[in-house]
Structures are given as structure tokens and as C-alpha cells.
Amino acid sequence: MAAVISDLGATTTAEPPAPARSRRRGGSAWARRLVLVIAGLYFLVPLYAAFRFAIGTSDGGVSGAVFAGIPAQDGFLDAITLTVRLAVIALVITLVLVVPTAVWVHLRMPRLRRVLEGVTLLPIVVPPVVLIIGVLEVAPPELKGTPDLLALVYVVLALPFAYRALDSGLQAIPLTTLVEASRSLGAGWGRTLVSVVLPNLRSALLAAVVLTVAMVFGEYTMASLDQYQTFPVWIVVFQQANARVSVAVSLLALLGTWALLWLISLVDRRRQSPEDT
Amino acid sequence: MTTTDAAETRTDPASGRRAGVAVELRDLNRRFGEVRALDGFSLDLAPGELVTLLGPSGCGKTTALRALAGLEAVDSGTVVVGGRDLRGVPVRQRDMGMVFQSYSLFPNLTARDNVAFGLRVRGQDKAARRRRADELLELVELGGRGDRYPHQLSGGQQQRVALARALAPEPQVLLLDEPLSALDAKVRVALREQIRAVQTRLGTTTLFVTHDQEEALSISDRVGVMRDGRLEQIASPAELYARPATPFVAEFVGTMNHLPGTTTADGVEVLGRRLPVTTGRPAGAEVDVLLRPEALLVTPDPHGTGVVVATTFLGAVTRVHVRVGDTQRSGARPGGDGTTVLVDRPSAAVAGLGPGAGVTVEPAPDAQPLVA
Amino acid sequence: MKQREVPAWVGVVPFAAYTVVFLGVPVVAVVLGSFVDPATGAFTLDNFGIATSGVYLRGFGSSIGLSLVTALVPGVLGLVLALAVRASPSLRLKRAVATASGVFANFGGVPLAFLFVATLGSTGLVVELVKAVGVDLYGAGFSLYSFWGVAIVYGYFQIPLMVLVITPALEGLRPNWREAADNLGATPVQYWRHVGLPVLAPAVLGCMLLLFGSAFSAYATTSALTSGSLALTPIQIGSFLNGNVLSGQENVGRALGVGMIVVVGVLMALYALLQRRVSRWLQ
Ligand SMILES: Nc1ncnc2c1ncn2[C@@H]1O[C@H](COP(=O)(O)OP(=O)(O)O)[C@@H](O)[C@H]1O
Ligand SMILES: [Mg+2]
Numbered sequence: 051m052a053a054v055i056s057d058l059g060a061t062t063t064a065e066p067p068a069p070a071r072s073r074r075r076g077g078s079a080w081a082r083r084l085v086l087v088i089a090g091l092y093f094l095v096p097l098y099a100a101f102r103f104a105i106g107t108s109d110g111g112v113s114g115a116v117f118a119g120i121p122a123q124d125g126f127l128d129a130i131t132l133t134v135r136l137a138v139i140a141l142v143i144t145l146v147l148v149v150p151t152a153v154w155v156h157l158r159m160p161r162l163r164r165v166l167e168g169v170t171l172l173p174i175v176v177p178p179v180v181l182i183i184g185v186l187e188v189a190p191p192e193l194k195g196t197p198d199l200l201a202l203v204y205v206v207l208a209l210p211f212a213y214r215a216l217d218s219g220l221q222a223i224p225l226t227t228l229v230e231a232s233r234s235l236g237a238g239w240g241r242t243l244v245s246v247v248l249p250n251l252r253s254a255l256l257a258a259v260v261l262t263v264a265m266v267f268g269e270y271t272m273a274s275l276d277q278y279q280t281f282p283v284w285i286v287v288f289q290q291a292n293a294r295v296s297v298a299v300s301l302l303a304l305l306g307t308w309a310l311l312w313l314i315s316l317v318d319r320r321r322q323s324p325e326d327t
Numbered sequence: 328m329t330t331t332d333a334a335e336t337r338t339d340p341a342s343g344r345r346a347g348v349a350v351e352l353r354d355l356n357r358r359f360g361e362v363r364a365l366d367g368f369s370l371d372l373a374p375g376e377l378v379t380l381l382g383p384s385g386c387g388k389t390t391a392l393r394a395l396a397g398l399e400a401v402d403s404g405t406v407v408v409g410g411r412d413l414r415g416v417p418v419r420q421r422d423m424g425m426v427f428q429s430y431s432l433f434p435n436l437t438a439r440d441n442v443a444f445g446l447r448v449r450g451q452d453k454a455a456r457r458r459r460a461d462e463l464l465e466l467v468e469l470g471g472r473g474d475r476y477p478h479q480l481s482g483g484q485q486q487r488v489a490l491a492r493a494l495a496p497e498p499q500v501l502l503l504d505e506p507l508s509a510l511d512a513k514v515r516v517a518l519r520e521q522i523r524a525v526q527t528r529l530g531t532t533t534l535f536v537t538h539d540q541e542e543a544l545s546i547s548d549r550v551g552v553m554r555d556g557r558l559e560q561i562a563s564p565a566e567l568y569a570r571p572a573t574p575f576v577a578e579f580v581g582t583m584n585h586l587p588g589t590t591t592a593d594g595v596e597v598l599g600r601r602l603p604v605t606t607g608r609p610a611g612a613e614v615d616v617l618l619r620p621e622a623l624l625v626t627p628d629p630h631g632t633g634v635v636v637a638t639t640f641l642g643a644v645t646r647v648h649v650r651v652g653d654t655q656r657s658g659a660r661p662g663g664d665g666t667t668v669l670v671d672r673p674s675a676a677v678a679g680l681g682p683g684a685g686v687t688v689e690p691a692p693d694a695q696p697l698v699a
Numbered sequence: 700m701k702q703r704e705v706p707a708w709v710g711v712v713p714f715a716a717y718t719v720v721f722l723g724v725p726v727v728a729v730v731l732g733s734f735v736d737p738a739t740g741a742f743t744l745d746n747f748g749i750a751t752s753g754v755y756l757r758g759f760g761s762s763i764g765l766s767l768v769t770a771l772v773p774g775v776l777g778l779v780l781a782l783a784v785r786a787s788p789s790l791r792l793k794r795a796v797a798t799a800s801g802v803f804a805n806f807g808g809v810p811l812a813f814l815f816v817a818t819l820g821s822t823g824l825v826v827e828l829v830k831a832v833g834v835d836l837y838g839a840g841f842s843l844y845s846f847w848g849v850a851i852v853y854g855y856f857q858i859p860l861m862v863l864v865i866t867p868a869l870e871g872l873r874p875n876w877r878e879a880a881d882n883l884g885a886t887p888v889q890y891w892r893h894v895g896l897p898v899l900a901p902a903v904l905g906c907m908l909l910l911f912g913s914a915f916s917a918y919a920t921t922s923a924l925t926s927g928s929l930a931l932t933p934i935q936i937g938s939f940l941n942g943n944v945l946s947g948q949e950n951v952g953r954a955l956g957v958g959m960i961v962v963v964g965v966l967m968a969l970y971a972l973l974q975r976r977v978s979r980w981l982q
Contacts (some may be wrong), residue, residue: 078786085783086792089858093803096814096855097740099824103817144705147714154710162711169718175963176726180932180956183940184725187732206721209714262802270808271933272917275940285807286923297817300810308802398878418881425882431875433979435897444893445883476980489879496883 097301104298116298123295129284130199136280137266139201144208144262145255152216153247156225163217169210178207182272197278204266211265213257219254256317264307346411347375347532348499349646351393355404357390357556358474364390365401366556366660372500373548378561381579382553388536391553392502395534397421407527409499424493425502426677429509437465438488439473445496448462463491466525483513483514490522494529501533502527505518507542519546540580544568552576574699577617584623584668587652588616588698595698598623598651599687606698615699620671622694627680633689636667645674649688713746726960731911733953746954754930755955762915763962765846769853772912776854778903784862785869796862803859809918815852815924819843844925852920857910870903878883901978908970911930932959 107113120126155162185203186194193199228250234241248255270282279287285299350372357365364387372378380388385653393399397418404414415423424445424642432441439460440447446456464470467487477485486506493501503522507515523546526533543550551561552575560572571577588597590612594604597616608614625633625647633649652665668688680686681698690696736743747756784796818825818834820843826836831865844849872895880890918933932955938944 056871082783082786085779086787089780089783092858093799093855094752095825096818099818100814102824147717151714154707154840160711161807163969166711166714172722173716175912175960175967176722177912177959177963179916179936179940179960180729181722181725183936183953183956184727184729186940188724188728204829205722206718209718213714220914221822260915262800264805266808268805271937274919275937280806282810282919286919296809299824300813303810304802304806304814307805308798312798396882396948398881419886421882422884423882425879427875427879428872433879433894433898435877435894437980444880444885447893448880448883448885448889480979492879492883599771680854 062325097304098303100212100297104294104301106294112290116294117302120295120299120302123288123299125284125288127280129279129281132278133267133281135291136197136201136204137263140208140266141259141262143202143205144212145258147205148209148216148258149211149248149251149255150243151224152213152220153243156217157229166213166217169213172210178269178271179275181187181206186276197276197280200273200276200280201266203272204262207269208258208262208265211261215257215261216251216254219257220253224249252317259312264310267303267307316319330655338478349374349530350406350409350500352391352395352408353405353407355391355394355406356400356402357387357394363387363556365394365404366552368404368557370551370558370561371533372532375532377533377535377546378551379527379535379537379543379547381540381550382559384538385577386553387556388538388553389504389609389692390556392504392534392536396425396502405446420473421502422496422498423502424496424498425507426489426493426504427488428505429482432492434477436476437473438475438477439468439489441477441490442473442495444492449496456579459495462489463495463628466494467491467521472500472530477663478606481514482510483518486518487521494525496612498531501531503533503535504536506535508537508539515542516556522546528657531696533618533650547674550580552579553677561696569695571697574615574697577697582620582669584618584620586616586618586666588614588667588696590614590698595696597696600689602690602694602696604696604698608698617697617699618690618694620646620669622696623668623688624668625670625672625677625686625688627678627684628687631685633668633686635682635684635686637682638677638680640674641671643674643679644671646671646687647677647680649686651688729953729956731957732950733949733957736946737949744949745960746948749948749951750954750958754950755935757931758930758932758935758955759958759962761846761930762959765850765921765931766852766911766914768850769857769914770907772850773857774861774903774907774910777858777897777906778865780858781862781865781869785866796834797866800859800866801864804856804863807856807917809923811852811855811920812923815843815855817850819848822891846929849921850930851922853914853917857914860910860913861906864906865899865902868906871902872898897977901974901981904970904973904977908966910964915959915963943949 103113105112107291139259151166155166181203185199189199193202225247228246229242232246233239237246267281270281273280274283274286281303285296285303288296288299350370352370353366355365355368366385366387368378370391380391382388390399394401395403395408395417397413400640408421408423432438433444436444439457442458442460442463446459446481452633461470462475464473467490469484469487469491472480472484472487477488480488487508490503500620507519508521511519519542522535535543535547544567547564549561550564550567551599552559552567554575560567560576562570562572567576567580571580577583587595588595589599590596590606590608592610594602595606595614595616597603597618606612606614621644633651635647636650637648639646639648649668649670650665651668670688729761733746734742734744736745751759780796784793787793817823820826820839823843829836843852876894876898877890880894882923916933918931918937921931922934922937923930936952936955936959939949939955944952
């Protein structure tokens with residue numbers, strides 16, 4: 051999870067790539083291709099194997115019916131609904147907490163950036179399985195009785211990474227100048243944030259959104275220990291019932307993430323295309 | 328083999344001074360898609376000579392220099408150094424030192440280790456390469472800074488280390504690609520003089536690339552002006568300034584006034600004066616006449632056709648900006664139909680001229696105009 | 700509204716407060732609980748005694764071992780892959796790899812386990828294929844459900860994770876350095892040895908630490924694959940939470956949790972020391 055954040059964040063800060071001054075290097079070009087082919091096999095063969103398994107039928111034939119049947123499976127819709135709900139709650143809280151904080155720190159306390167970067171490391175130090183024990187122990191009963199508690203804890207997992215993405219996004223824009231210009235033209239803080247700062251942080255915000263959503267859609271440890279059937283938990287509970295469907299769902303989960311990231315990269319690319327050419 | 332060639336051409340045993348090698352770039356072509364970065368580009372460097380390639384951004388200077396270094400492949404053409412055709416010779420065997428615009432020092436190595444890098448990869452022992460590195464740091468006046476890491480050095484110091492690093496393995500050819508462009512003005516001037524001094528002392532054949540004409544004129548044996556992938560003119564700085572071969576060169580080197588003129592039988596008439604020049608046009612044609620600011624005279628004249636717009640004090644000379652040719656004389660508003668000409672005169676001679684003064688501007692009798 | 704000079708720290712209060720409430724307080728609760736005797740409520744070190752012996756000690760052993768292996772090997776492979784992609788002239792390849800890495804790095808748990816069961820399980824596609832050529836993987840001692848089987852599966856998210864986090868650092872390798880080295884007569888090996896790798900070292904170390912953390916807390920994938928036969932600490936903690944506990948040992952799960960925090964903490968401290976050494980030139 052951490053990875054996605056820092057990467058997406060980083061792409062916003064990276065200098066525009068210098069025009070490639072490339073040159074043939076015979077031997078290493080060969081080695082490069084070998085590396086790529088091996089990596090390609092490692093990542094694609096399991097996908098293919100899973101696909102083959104999912105479309106197989108008990109009598110040795112082939113059928114795509116498993117995929118078509120997924121939405122009708124017991125509990126599928128409930129799991130999706132619950133997961134979306136958690137994702138939305140976690141996303142809203144994360145953004146409301148992180149965006150003003152990141153902007154504030156950049157404007158007023160640049161020296162605190164290092165400290166907050168340290169906070170970023172905390173979720174690696176505290177494994178989710180440990181965190182959930184503590185949370186279940188100290189949470190008041192009213193909260194324990196609802197799945198929304200999960201969303202609140204997911205925010206902790208998402209916060210640091212969302213913060214990192216925004217932080218590097220802010221690094222890349224002349225924030226102080228923008229804010230001063232807007233303020234001197236008479237705009238208030240809220241308006242400055244919404245109509246001047248945020249539009250300039252689109253890539254970074256997108257990264258924060260993807261991260262948070264992808265995290266919620268993949269989180270299994272906490273959800274299962276808190277005994278709520280989110281999508282990742284449902285897949286497991288369901289596996290006992292039908293292996294082919296489980297594999298098909300697993301594939302769909304992967305392709306779903308892929309589609310999401312791809313869509314987001316499209317949005318980002320459209321924004322950049324004038325400079326590219 | 329390489330080494331024997333190089334050794335013979337390099338060291339003049341009598342004086343201990345190295346005589347440089349000759350470099351010959353012949354008819355280089357390089358296209359990037361539609362762009363012809365090099366378009367039949369040829370250039371010769373005499374042994375020990377410092378030649379500068381000067382031209383606007385994107386004209387192909389870097390490509391030419393990189394082609395010589397072997398960092399850029401060419402579509403056709405030959406590169407000959409010290410009599411040896413370098414086709415197919417990889418970069419690391421070309422024996423050339425290179426200084427980049429900026430940030431090319433290895434950040435994980437101290438200044439000394441950076442300078443010693445070329446010797447280290449050649450397998451020289453530690454003591455010897457340390458000695459040589461310190462010697463070179465001395466040469467670029469950075470003795471005592473050997474233990475600093477690049478980020479602890481100023482931009483100018485970094486470039487001096489880069490120069491020392493390029494020179495350490497005693498390259499046959501030294502290549503500098505806008506090495507001063509990232510520095511501030513004062514450092515730039517000091518460092519270019521230092522580069523020239525070191526180069527003269529070592530006698531290394533050097534190709535220097537810049538878009539800064541002042542830089543080019545001040546340190547070079549010869550300056551080649553480039554345009555769209557070809558060499559427009561190559562000459563000594565003085566010759567280039569005094570006798571630009573084309574309007575492009577004239578424009579690029581020094582400051583130039585563009586004035587409307589008319590051809591006559593034996594020259595051109597401009598600002599009410601006739602100047603002899605061969606134009607190759609029939610008399611009476613309207614032409615663009617190019618004149619240097621110092622080839623014009625300005626005299627106070629309340630009924631003159633010009634109005635002083637501004638003066639710029641440049642030290643010994645003062646540059647007077649004069650508005651001429653406005654049909655309506657109205658205090659030289661911008662947006663009139665005339666032009667502004669620049670005239671350089673000794674400061675004492677034009678001390679009394681201020682904005683608004685009426686003047687007459689005319690070419691000096693010995694002015695050498697260029698007609699476009 | 701007039702008074703603009705709010706003290707600067709006010710702005711980070713919400714962020715800090717949230718982190719304290721939802722991260723700090725629970726962690727403190729776990730730490731405190733790990734010192735409590737569940738029967739009497741009194742202070743005790745017994746929980747740690749149990750947590751550091753027998754099956755739990757072995758659990759730490761396997762967890763740390765698996766995390767080290769799947770941080771180092773995928774770390775190196777990810778670095779090689781990232782370098783290969785970077786060296787490629789194809790922009791399309793670069794984009795595809797960036798997106799794919801994002802997807803695979805987030806992929807884990809049961810779905811991932813299923814993918815590999817279909818591939819390398821006892822009747823998986825690759826196992827059957829290889830059998831057709833006469834090699835019996837399972838006969839030769841391989842098992843997807845063993846330590847090394849699990850390590851292969853972890854590579855599926857660890858390698859892309861490495862590619863994702865190391866790629867920005869590779870951008871920091873200036874082409875100028877490579878060209879300068881070439882110019883000075885260095886072979887590619889000499890360049891990597893004296894410049895490329897030393898420059899990358901701090902970033903590579905940091906990324907591997909991240910990979911360690913990611914593997915160390917991974918829970919679902921192994922749990923689904925081995926259903927407990929490969930005892931990892933997070934799985935053991937999970938079983939405490941699910942209530943499969945001997946009476947009197949209710950707080951051992953908390954002690955295990957503290958143990959995990961300590962392990963990662965120690966590793967981070969080591970990392971900080973090492974980092975100072977390899978990035979001397981950055982100070
Ligand atoms: N690797 C490349 N790919 C595409 N175009 C290039 C590349 N290198 C140089 N060019 C183009 O070739 C022309 C000359 O470039 P260059 O030699 O860098 O110019 P200069 O150094 O004079 O500014 C420019 O138009 C530039 O855009
Ligand atoms: Mg250039």
C-alpha cells in the first residue's frame with residue numbers, strides 16, 4: 051500500500067524527463083529483454099492459470115458462466131455495498147484531515163515536514179493485526195457494534211500515505227506564491243483552498259483517492275478480525291462454497307483495481323498531454 | 328593501438344608541454360524525426376586550439392559535441408581525431424574529457440575522488456592518483472577542498488572540479504557543453520578566464536559550446552556560428568565581429584541596428600548618407616541596412632529628425648536610444664511608425680544628451696554596413 | 700476572522716489528535732495489556748515468557764525469516780526489473796509497468812492465494828505442465844504451502860512494491876553521471892560499482908525496509924495458503940483474537956503484538972544507523 055502512495059506522489063514531483071539521449075548498448079539491451087520476459091512470465095502465468103481454472107467445468111469443458119454468475123452470489127452485493135460505504139467514509143475523513151494539514155504545514159511550519167514524514171512510518175511499525183487488537187479493546191461499545199469503526203481505523207492506515215502523496219504534490223507547486231496572490235486579491239482561506247490550491251493538486255489528490263480506496267478494497271486482516279463481511283472477507287468466506295467462483299472473483303478483484311488505476315492514469319495523462327507533445 | 332598513437336601525438340618530450348591533436352568533423356548528419364540537428368556539419372580544430380560553437384538554443388551545438396564524444400550516434404559523416412577515424416569506437420575508448428552544464432559530479436565521491444575517477448578506472452594505484460588529483464585541484468585553485476562532497480561546493484567550484492576531473496586522464500580532446508550557463512554572472516566571467524588559462528597551459532585541443540556570444544568571443548581562438556545544424560561562419564572573434572559573413576551572424580554577434588535604406592549605384596543610402604558597399608541589387612531598391620551602434624554618430628540638433636528616448640551608461644561608452652523616422656514628431660511615443668536606433672559614443676561626448684533631446688543620427692563616414 | 704495570527708501548531712492538531720486516538724491509544728492499550736495477568740489483573744512478565752518460547756518463538760523465527768527473504772530477494776529482483784524498464788526506450792512499456800506495479804503491489808490475501816493455487820498448487824497449471832515434461836515438482840519436495848512456496852507467492856506483490864518505490868529514486872540517477880563515467884573510460888560494471896549502486900544504496904535500503912514491513916505484517920495470504928501449518932506471528936495473534944486461547948493466556952496475543960512492534964522498531968534503528976553510513980555524502 052505504502053508503495054502506491056509514494057509512487058503516485060513521486061510522479062507529480064519528478065522533473066519532466068529530459069529528452070532521451072538514448073544510444074544502443076548491444077549486450078545490455080539483450081539482458082534487459084531477458085529480464086522483462088522473465089518478469090512477464092512470472093506475473094502473467096498465474097493470471098492465465100487462474101483464468102483457465104475459472105472457466106473450466108467439472109466435465110472438462112469450458113464456460114464463462116462463473117463470471118456472469120458472480121453478482122448473483124450470496125452476500126456479494128452486501129459485501130460490495132459495505133465495502134463501498136467504508137471506502138467513502140474513510141476517504142472523506144482522510145481528505146478532510148490531510149489536505150488542510152498538508153497545506154498548512156507547507157505554508158506555516160515547513161520544518162514540521164520531517165516530523166510528519168516520521169509519522170508516515172508508523173503503520174509499518176504497527177502491523178494492522180496488532181492495531182486492531184488495541185482498537186477493539188479501547189473502542190466504546192456503541193462504536194464496536196458498527197462496521198463504521200473499521201472505516202475510522204482505515205483512516206489511520208490511509209492518513210500517512212495520503213499525506214505523503216499530497217506532500218510531494220505540494221512540493222511541486224509554488225504554493226506560497228499562489229496563496230499570497232489569491233489572498234491579496236481578496237479571497238478568503240476557504241475559497242483559496244478550494245479554487246486555487248486544490249486544482250493545482252489534482253494528481254496528488256487522485257493518488258490519495260486511489261490509495262485509500264484500493265486499501266479499503268484490499269484490507270482483510272482488520273475486517274476479518276472485527277468480523278464484518280467486507281469484499282475481501284466475503285471472498286474467503288465464500289471460498290468454502292465454490293472454488294471456481296472464488297478464483298473468478300479473485301481475478302475480477304485484480305482486474306477491477308487495474309481498471310481503476312488505468313482510469314486514473316487516463317485523467318492524469320489528459321491533463322499532461324499538451325506538455326508532452 | 329590507441330595508446331601508442333595517443334602517446335606520440337601528446338607529449339612533446341623537449342618542452343614537456345603536450346601538443347594537442349587535430350580534430351576533423353566531416354559532413355555530419357543527424358536527424359531527430361523532422362529536426363535536422365546536424366545538417367552537413369563540418370568543423371576542423373587545429374592541435375591545441377580552442378574553438379567555440381556559438382548559436383541559438385536548438386541549433387545543434389550539443390549534438391555536434393556529443394557526436395564527437397561518441398555519446399550521440401550520427402546518421403552519416405566521419406569523426407577523425409589525431410588522424411584516427413573514430414567510427415565504431417565506444418565512448419570510453421575515445422579519450423576525451425567532458426564538462427557538462429551542471430550536476431555531473433558523482434555525488435557520492437569527494438572532489439578528490441571525482442577527479443581521480445578516470446585514473447582509478449585505468450587502474451592507477453591509490454597514491455599516484457591521489458597525487459595527480461591534488462595537483463589538478465591545485466590547478467583549478469581548489470587545493471585543500473579535496474575532501475568536500477559536491478553538494479558542499481558552490482556551483483562555480485563544482486564546475487572547476489568537473490574541469491579537473493575531465494583533465495585528469497590527460498585527454499586528447501576537451502569538450503565543454505555550456506559549462507558556465509548555470510552560474511551567476513560574476514563567477515561566469517572569472518571561470519571562463521580560468522578555463523582558457525588552463526587550456527592554454529596544457530595545450531589540449533578544446534571544443535567549447537555556448538549560446539553566450541560574449542563568452543564565445545572572449546575565450547576562443549576561433550568561433551563557429553551555428554544555425555539549423557550547419558556552420559554559418561567560422562573565424563577569429565575579431566573577424567567575426569568586424570566582418571560577419573551573413574546577416575544571421577551579424578545579428579547574433581554583437582548588437583546590430585536594422586535601418587531602412589535604398590540602394591544606389593555604388594552602395595546604399597541610409598539615414599541621409601551614402602555608404603559604399605556591394606549590394607548586388609539594382610539602384611533604388613528598398614533594403615534593410617545593418618549597422619553596429621558604434622558605426623553611428625549622434626549630434627544634438629533641435630531640428631533633427633531623431634529624439635533621444637533613453638541613454639544607458641555602459642562605462643567608457645554610453646548607449647543612446649534614438650527614435651527616428653516618426654512622421655509625426657510627438658515626443659517619440661512608442662507605437663509611431665519610426666524605429667529606435669542604438670548609438671554607442673564615448674560617454675564624455677554625449678554627456679549632455681537626455682531623453683527628449685532633438686538629435687541627428689547618421690552613419691560614421693567609415694561605417695561598413697551589411698545589406699539584407 | 701480579523702485575527703490571522705493563529706499559532707502555527709494549531710493547524711496540525713486535528714491530524715495529531717486523530718493519530719493519537721486511533722493509533723496511539725490502541726497501541727498503548729496493547730502494550731499495557733501485555734503486562735497483565737488475565738486471571739488476577741496483576742502485573743506480570745509471563746505473557747512475554749510464553750510469547751518468546753515454543754511455538755511462538757518459532758513463529759517469530761518463521762515470520763522474520765520469511766520477511767527477510769521476501770524483502771531481500773524481491774528487493775533485488777525489483778531493482779533489476781526497475782532498471783531494465785528504465786533503460787528501455789519504450790514509453791509505453793514504462794507506463795504499463797507503472798500501472799501494473801500499482802495493481803500487483805496492492806494484490807494480496809486470498810485472491811492472490813487462489814491465483815497461485817491454480818498455478819503452483821498440487822494440480823496447478825504449471826505443475827501439470829512440468830509433469831508432462833517429466834518433472835514432478837511435488838515429488839521433488841516442492842510445496843506451495845511450505846516456506847519457499849509462500850516466499851514465491853510473496854514475490855507477486857513484493858517485487859512490484861519494490862518497482863514502485865525504487866523507481867522515483869532511479870529518476871534521481873542523472874544520465875550525466877553515466878555519460879561522464881563513460882567519458883572517463885569506465886566500463887558499465889565500474890560505473891555501477893563506484894557510482895550507480897552507492898548512489899542508490901540509501902534508497903534501496905529504505906525500500907527493502909518497507910518490503911520487510913509489508914511482508915512482516917502480511918497475514919491473509921499465508922493464512923489462506925497454509926491454513927496455519929506455517930505458523931507466522933500475525934496468524935498466531937489472529938487466532939488469539941478469534942478466541943482460540945488457552946485460559947490464562949489471553950494476553951499472550953498482546954505480548955506477541957508488542958514483540959512485532961519491537962522487531963520492526965529494532966530493524967528501523969539498524970536501518971537508521973546503516974543509512975547514516977551509506978549516505979555520508981548526503982549530510
Ligand atoms: N534525443 C533527441 N530527440 C529528439 N530531438 C532531439 C534530441 N536531441 C536533440 N534534439 C533536437 O535537435 C536539435 C538540436 O539540439 P541540440 O544539439 O541540443 O541544440 P543546442 O545544444 O544547440 O541547443 C533541437 O531541435 C533538439 O530539439
Ligand atoms: Mg545544448
